[in-house]
Amino acid sequence: MDELKQRILQDGIIIDNRILKIDNFLNQQIDTTLINHVGQEFARLFQDVPVDRIVTIESSGIAVAYAVSLAMNNRPVVFARKKKSLLTSGEQYTASIYSYTKEEAYTASIGKSYLHAGESILIIDDFLASGAAAVGLAEIAAQAGCSVAGIGIVVEKTFQGGRQTLESKGLRVESLARIARFENNAPVFAD
Numbered sequence: 001m002d003e004l005k006q007r008i009l010q011d012g013i014i015i016d017n018r019i020l021k022i023d024n025f026l027n028q029q030i031d032t033t034l035i036n037h038v039g040q041e042f043a044r045l046f047q048d049v050p051v052d053r054i055v056t057i058e059s060s061g062i063a064v065a066y067a068v069s070l071a072m073n074n075r076p077v078v079f080a081r082k083k084k085s086l087l088t089s090g091e092q093y094t095a096s097i098y099s100y101t102k103e104e105a106y107t108a109s110i111g112k113s114y115l116h117a118g119e120s121i122l123i124i125d126d127f128l129a130s131g132a133a134a135v136g137l138a139e140i141a142a143q144a145g146c147s148v149a150g151i152g153i154v155v156e157k158t159f160q161g162g163r164q165t166l167e168s169k170g171l172r173v174e175s176l177a178r179i180a181r182f183e184n185n186a187p188v189f190a191d
């Protein structure tokens with residue numbers, strides 16, 4: 001998606017040749033025009049599969065998932081929480097997710113009333129690194145008896161192996177900007 005790649009080149013900040021900060025248009029300030037275009041692009045990429053519900057994880061996935069919903073006939077958005085819920089464990093689906101960035105595991109949870117067996121869900125997130133978050137959301141979908149129509153990612157860092165992990169589980173991944181590496185404090189796109 002050229003508009004997104006141009007914006008990454010213009011406003012992205014690279015840290016330690018490993019992390020891309022896009023606080024200027026997604027992770028702190030949100031450019032709603034650009035993110036609506038991101039939503040429309042995911043709707044186009046996944047138009048061939050049924051999507052009953054869009055599933056993401058707080059916090060940065062929510063804005064993207066909302067834009068996808070607007071572009072996909074207002075399909076409901078459900079986001080997993082990372083903080084402990086007031087619900088008891090029997091009332092929610094949970095998955096343990098290890099964050100390589102933060103070097104700790106957390107429990108993602110979704111209340112059971114928000115996922116329904118037999119539905120097809122689309123998983124959306126802002127970044128794909130090792131794929132741990134998407135794997136956790138796919139586990140939650142499986143617990144609920146949902147099928148995963150695909151995984152839509154705004155920025156994929158291809159050198160961290162997330163795509164291989166997800167595809168080896170039979171999951172389809174579509175990403176809008178693929179970064180192969182960082183060089184001289186600039187991203188090098190994979191295609």
Ligand code: G4P
Pocket residue numbers: 018019020021022027057058059060061098099100101102126127128129130131132133134157162
């Ligand atoms: P993984 O899910 O693919 O395994 O990724 P990882 O554990 O490495 O990522 C943990 C968090 O860091 C996730 O957000 C993820 O979106 C984010 N992240 C990973 N790589 C980058 C990057 O290059 N740049 C930025 N800006 N973020 C990255 P989070 O901390 O769980 O959540 P939130 O920020 O959405 O609240």
Ligand code: NA
Pocket residue numbers: 027060126127
């Ligand atoms: Na993030």
Ligand code: NA
Pocket residue numbers: 057058059060061125126127
């Ligand atoms: Na995220």
